[in-house]
Amino acid sequence: MRGWRRPLDVTEEFETFVRETAPRLHRTAWLLCGDHHAAEDLVQSAYAQAFARWRRVSRADDPVAYTRAILVNAFRSVHRLKRSGEIPTDVTTEREARPLDPDLRLDLTAALAALPPIDRSVVVLRYWDDLSIADTARLLDLSESAVRTRAHRTLQRLRPLVDPSYERATP
Amino acid sequence: MNQKSDHPTDSRLRTALHDRALAEPVDVDRLVAGSLTCGRRLRARRRATLGGSALAIAAVAAGVVWLVPHEGSAEAGFAASPTAGTSDSPTASSSPTATPTLRSLQEVKDSLDAADYSLAIDPPAGWSCTEPADDKFTCTQESTGHAVAVTIRGIAQHDDYDGGDPDKTSYLVTDGHDGHFATLNPYAGATGEDVQTIAESFTWSS
Structure with missing residues (x-):
């Protein structure tokens, strides 16, 4: 039984x-x-x-x-x-990394899809799953500095989508 | 655990991601049902694989090629390769694995839904393949642990797996052979090259 x-x-x-x-x-x-x-x-x-x-x-x-x-x-x-x-x-x-198409500016998910998969993973784990840099690095088998670099680079790419001040600062 | 950044863009991105993600619908019932179905299948396959893995590894070490025969064939599910069971090989007759391998073949035959096909696999160097559980088996690269799962299917499903049905995806779909074809999927870090290597080790016969 x-x-x-x-x-x-x-x-x-x-x-x-x-x-x-x-x-x-x-x-x-x-x-x-x-x-x-x-x-x-x-x-x-x-x-x-x-x-x-x-x-x-x-x-x-x-x-x-x-x-x-x-x-x-x-x-x-x-x-x-x-x-x-x-x-x-x-x-x-x-999709290969490429400059954000203006048509995609309001579509964060499309912008995410345009990122290289590893950068997308960094963003999702850091900013959706709220993992620490160390946990993200461990999960993706990257160094912590690589995670920081990729996160920084990706933020720069996504900034026009999430930062209203960006438009004003960059005519 | 979380290391909140001081940069305002970080929190904006976090908020934007959460807003978008929370709008994505989740069908939990469907996930539960699908996960249980697939999980049970995986578990059953894993048990079958574990049960036969020692035998399969020994067989591979001896250079045995396994063969799924035609239904009604005189041979049971596996057949010794030239290196294991024929006079072509100087080492064949001394293979200690020949008997247990052949003994396992009936179990394989019994487990196959579609036994009217013939597929021989000569695992590439460094790879070993488990015995089929149902119509599935796994090949594993011993040095890396990369694994390729192979499923033999009826030809009626070929178009679905060859791009016709988005719900039926596989990384590699072979051509049809005598009413059957195989789908191959990578696991445990396996690459496309691994999948291709395994696919190229197939020999179909009608």
């Missing part, structure tokens, strides 16, 4: 976890991917992996951070593949 009940408990525990954390993690995925369906696929994949190793995830110091790491790693894997393998996929939309 005990052996039969145990999986049910795990499922219920996992379901509770997903219900509590999905709004946050889905939006992390959405900011990374820039697309609702791609984000849903990404976060579902991350949760599925978390469920498959739920015993380990649930015992982690921070199961949300663990699952977020799965999610971010999956996102980065997709982009590594796209860069190196030239294999088409519609999971995410990657």
Whole structure:
């Protein structure tokens, strides 16, 4: 009987976890991917992996951070593949870094999508997930100085979208 | 944990991101259902993989090629490669893994939904492939841990996976062979080159 009940408990525990954390993690995925369906696929994949190793995830110091790491790693894997393998996929939309198009000025998500994936990840983790520089660096396997540099550079690019004074200062 | 910056642009960006993200709808019920379905599948596959991994690694070490045969074939699910089971190889007859490998083949055959195809894989150097669980298996690069998951599918789904259905995405979709094709997906940091390497190790026969 005990052996039969145990999986049910795990499922219920996992379901509770997903219900509590999905709004946050889905939006992390959405900011990374820039697309609702791609984000849903990404976060579902991350949760599925978390469920498959739920015993380990649930015992982690921070199961949300663990699952977020799965999610971010999956996102980065997709982009590594796209860069190196030239294999088409519609999971995410990657674009080369380029100057912001004036038409995109009011669309922060489009501006995010125009960032290189690693810079986008830095922004999302720092300013949406509110991770520290150290945690962001650890998760993205970057140095802390690299995170600072990328965050600074990205802020400069996004500043016209979020800083009303920027327009006045730069005619 | 959070290191708030003094720069006002930081807080503006934070606010702007939160405003935009919170407007994004989240279907939690759908995520729960999808995550549980995929998670259960992963878990089952993982258990099957763990159960067979030692055997598969030993088989690979001995140069065994596994083969999924036609339904009704005289051979059970795996077949020894020339290096393991034929006289072509000077080391074959002494392979200690031949018997357990062949013994596992019936289990593979039993687990396959679509057994009327034949796919041989000669894992590239440094890679090992697990036995199929259902119609799926994983190849892992021993030095890096990079993994490529392979799923054999019926040809009826080919167009969907080949760009026809945005919900059915894979990093690499092979051509159809005798009513079947394979989709390959990377895990654990695997690259497109890894996926390509595994795909190139396939030999389909009809």
